Amino acid sequence: MGIDISRTAEALLSGAGSCGEQGTIGDRKMGSKVLAKAEWAAYFSHLHEAVQGKEIKIEIVGATVGDQILVKSTPLLGATYEVKQDMLELLVEGMTHVIERPRKITVQDEEGEVVAIEVIDLADRHQILTFA
Structure with a gap:
């Protein structure tokens, strides 16, 4: 039995996370960007504003943990990248x-709006944040 993940998560995991890559689905423009580590703190300090009014889903996918849904649908109240703690x-x-x-952090947007973020941690787990 394979790991069941959402289409957005599948797109991120399949390599759509190349820097600057864009595509279209129907009439919608989709794009993915790998964020440089130097951008992480500033990006996450503004993420809450960018996804205001959307619900977040947090999935964790990894060889040792399988596919787990940590959060199914709730508002994101805040996000912070702590440089000194690297977390x-x-x-x-x-x-x-x-x-x-x-x-590695990859952001996927649709017509300029964030729809998903994939964070790969040191243990090679994919933490997939989707917004709807």
């Missing part, structure tokens, strides 16, 4: 999800 903190209602030592 990404995502605050959602009722919990804080911490991703320690991320090594």
